[in-house]
Amino acid sequence: MFVLLASEKTGRASLAVAGLVFRKAGAAGTIAVYLFAQPRRRGAIDRMTIQQLLSLRVQAALAAAGAPDTPAVVQASSKPEFGDFQANGVMGAAKALKTNPRALAQSVVEHLDLTDIADKVEIAGPGFINIHLAPAFLAARLQAALDDAALGIRKPAAQKVMVEYSSPNLAKEMHVGHLRSTIIGDAIARVLAFVGHDVTRCNHVGDWGTQFGMLVAYLVETRQSGDAELELADLENFYRKAKVRFDEDPVFADTARQYVVRLQGGDAEVLALWKQFVAVSMEHCQAVYDKLGVGLTLDSVRGESAYNDDLPVVVSDLRAAGLLVEDQGAQVVFLDEFRNPEGDAQAMIIQKKDGGYLYATTDLAAVRYRHRALDLKRVIYVVDARQSLHFQQLFTLSKKAGFAPTDMQLEHVAFGTMMGDDGKPFKTRSGGTVKLVELIDEAIERAYALVSEKNPALAEDTRRSIAAAVGVGAVKYADLSKNRTSDYIFNWDTMLAFEGNTAPYLQYAYTRVQSVFRKVGDFDASAAVVIDAAAEKQLALHLAQFDEVIESVASSCQPHQLCAYLFTLAQQFSRFYEACPILSAEGATRASRLQLAALTARTLRTGLDLLGIAVLDEM
RNA sequence: GUGCCCGUAGCUCAACUGGAUAGAGCAACGGCCUUCUAAGCCGUAGGUUACAGGUUCGAUUCCUGUCGGGUGCGCCA
Numbered sequence: 001m002f003v004l005l006a007s008e009k010t011g012r013a014s015l016a017v018a019g020l021v022f023r024k025a026g027a028a029g030t031i032a033v034y035l036f037a038q039p040r041r042r043g044a045i046d047r048m049t050i051q052q053l054l055s056l057r058v059q060a061a062l063a064a065a066g067a068p069d070t071p072a073v074v075q076a077s078s079k080p081e082f083g084d085f086q087a088n089g090v091m092g093a094a095k096a097l098k099t100n101p102r103a104l105a106q107s108v109v110e111h112l113d114l115t116d117i118a119d120k121v122e123i124a125g126p127g128f129i130n131i132h133l134a135p136a137f138l139a140a141r142l143q144a145a146l147d148d149a150a151l152g153i154r155k156p157a158a159q160k161v162m163v164e165y166s167s168p169n170l171a172k173e174m175h176v177g178h179l180r181s182t183i184i185g186d187a188i189a190r191v192l193a194f195v196g197h198d199v200t201r202c203n204h205v206g207d208w209g210t211q212f213g214m215l216v217a218y219l220v221e222t223r224q225s226g227d228a229e230l231e232l233a234d235l236e237n238f239y240r241k242a243k244v245r246f247d248e249d250p251v252f253a254d255t256a257r258q259y260v261v262r263l264q265g266g267d268a269e270v271l272a273l274w275k276q277f278v279a280v281s282m283e284h285c286q287a288v289y290d291k292l293g294v295g296l297t298l299d300s301v302r303g304e305s306a307y308n309d310d311l312p313v314v315v316s317d318l319r320a321a322g323l324l325v326e327d328q329g330a331q332v333v334f335l336d337e338f339r340n341p342e343g344d345a346q347a348m349i350i351q352k353k354d355g356g357y358l359y360a361t362t363d364l365a366a367v368r369y370r371h372r373a374l375d376l377k378r379v380i381y382v383v384d385a386r387q388s389l390h391f392q393q394l395f396t397l398s399k400k401a402g403f404a405p406t407d408m409q410l411e412h413v414a415f416g417t418m419m420g421d422d423g424k425p426f427k428t429r430s431g432g433t434v435k436l437v438e439l440i441d442e443a444i445e446r447a448y449a450l451v452s453e454k455n456p457a458l459a460e461d462t463r464r465s466i467a468a469a470v471g472v473g474a475v476k477y478a479d480l481s482k483n484r485t486s487d488y489i490f491n492w493d494t495m496l497a498f499e500g501n502t503a504p505y506l507q508y509a510y511t512r513v514q515s516v517f518r519k520v521g522d523f524d525a526s527a528a529v530v531i532d533a534a535a536e537k538q539l540a541l542h543l544a545q546f547d548e549v550i551e552s553v554a555s556s557c558q559p560h561q562l563c564a565y566l567f568t569l570a571q572q573f574s575r576f577y578e579a580c581p582i583l584s585a586e587g588a589t590r591a592s593r594l595q596l597a598a599l600t601a602r603t604l605r606t607g608l609d610l611l612g613i614a615v616l617d618e619m
Numbered sequence: 620g621u622g623c624c625c626g627u628a629g630c631u632c633a634a635c636u637g638g639a640u641a642g643a644g645c646a647a648c649g650g651c652c653u654u655c656u657a658a659g660c661c662g663u664a665g666g667u668u669a670c671a672g673g674u675u676c677g678a679u680u681c682c683u684g685u686c687g688g689g690u691g692c693g694c695c696a
Contacts, residue, residue: 051635075635078642088638091676101676125639126676169696206696304696330694340621340692352694359696386690388623416624417689454658482632486625487689494631498658500644501632508658516655552635564633567643571660578660597655619658 047154049548050141051075051085054131057114058087064111065104067093076545083122083130084541090127101127133541135531141544142529146599151606153547155196160375162200163189165382166289166296169206170281170303171215173235174288174436176426177384180415183476183612184484185382186294187559188413190610195554200374203296204366205285207278207303211239213260216273217252218242232280236435278303284437291440292472293612307365311357314365315350321401329353337396338389348393363394367410368403378409380557385414385485413557416487418479426490440472446496447471447504454498455619466619470496470504473613477503480611481563501567503613506604509570510615513601516582518617520594527591535579539572539596546603550610559611566607573600 048056051074058072073088090108094101105127112129114121120132145152165185168178185201193199218241222228231238245252262270282298289296315331318324323333331351338346350361370376381391391412398404420426428434448467451458458466478495482488498504531540542565549565552558582593605615 073638075638078634078639082639086638091638095676128639209696328693332693338622342621346622347693349694354694356694358694362696385624387696389691390696392623414624423688486632489631491631494645497645502644505644505658508656512656512659519655548635556635560633561635564643571643574659575661577655581655583655619656 061108061112065107083132085131087129138540139529161197161378164202167204171211176434201300203300205303208305214256217256310365367398382413415484444471469614473503480559530592535576539576
């Protein structure tokens, strides 16, 4: 059996073939032959997704049928009876050409060359083209994925990308408000790195501002009384007490204000105290990141204070560019792009009338730094949706002022608020702010109770480590599996359920696959994939679409697409597992099913890892 | 007042950015375990996609308006 996959140059409708790679893929004698477009980097797989491949073919057929430059609109079929993929571009083309869509579809199909890719191509409805993939073609795709450490993921030209996320204010302890940015940002960073980009993770922490004067003043007090260590252990409390002192004692408040001035003036003594406080606060954050399994470290940190020296320069440069005007004593930029119904341009304050700077100033300086010093091509800001106006203004002004080139991708990846069961922002029973570390601990504790109940036979420390993976995974997955732009309801019971679209279900699905391999004994890890039964075909089809999902997540920054994919994969595997015995099968069938199971396991593990969720061999 | 986001099954959410009969999961009901983990699988039921218009071969998706919710809107971040 020979399987030939043509590889066309991406973005062109031509059939230019740039290279040939042969790979011996199976002991049974199957050789998967697939062609690559020009390899840009050594070892990088540059292969199209099935959707891209079909799009080019259909597009070429459309051109041949008299409809050039027409999008093929290829997508996975909405129902199994409509084949595996459908091309919907004919209807639109027929309208533009004022011809009968069915007739055009007929002509397109006649010009459509899907030899070795499709079994059957049919026209349905007003002009849909339904494509049924050939099992051997699917098998070859899976074989390629099995042979590749990155599961056949296409590696585009690496782009210098920054993901800015988490970014807590160091004056206080991290709370639930930081959870979404931290989780979503980390998943995005992982996915971008996985597809081969040069990713910088940036933790743009709030380490500057007037409240630090107050905190330093209180730090001096607690040190004098010898309580500093103890007090700093609970930053939330520390802040609260400092605030009380500030509000109640005018002498203390005065000292605090002096510290702000000294801090801004670069006074060495106060600076040292500030650094000490910042370091302690960062330790708290790092403990949370470690517990969450988030890839932020001290190296990722570049706080607001890093831009202090550049802020006056930003102001003078904006003035020199003729963008800055004084208004009511403040230095302001009026942006024509943002006007109210009366026609007034919206103001963006760059410098307060007292000379102080604002976060808009810092963000402008950061954009410029990221372009000039880091040469980033894309910066992703994973920040609460409520700041969308700020980012629109920031991006607009950055480009207008030449701080960022017009082709630099500046993206606000916004997300909604985390709500409680009552549909209101998530709080403690008494209405207080929920500390992030306490939320994580509770998740682990709840998972431990569940695991102990379901599987009491396991050793204590095994249950503890399962609980950590399940608890943290559940919290992350509950967040990541929903469209980030809307608010979402946080509910312990639904996220920790072992049935339904949850992390525990996916982790369990993984252990089911692993249990097969625990019992298998010897097997051929390079056996040929042969697709026969319906459940095998459905599973294979889904496995072959992993690259599509990953690419989509990398461009849209929507991790919920990956979650949906993994959930469907787990379901497809369960159906396959139910319908197709693996270990009791024989010969080539058994070997092939083991390959399907192996690829499922790797895909689940890789996908969950990209979401920052750990897998387990047993639960 | 105005900008942005949202309104989909009882509940929590999808719908690949304009495609076919709007899909999953919970919850409900009915089946399947001496056979690789039943934490599973199969099936039934559940909808005027807030409402009213418009655009077109085709609308949950785009446009206009109404109602309802969230959130932002010059010296906080």
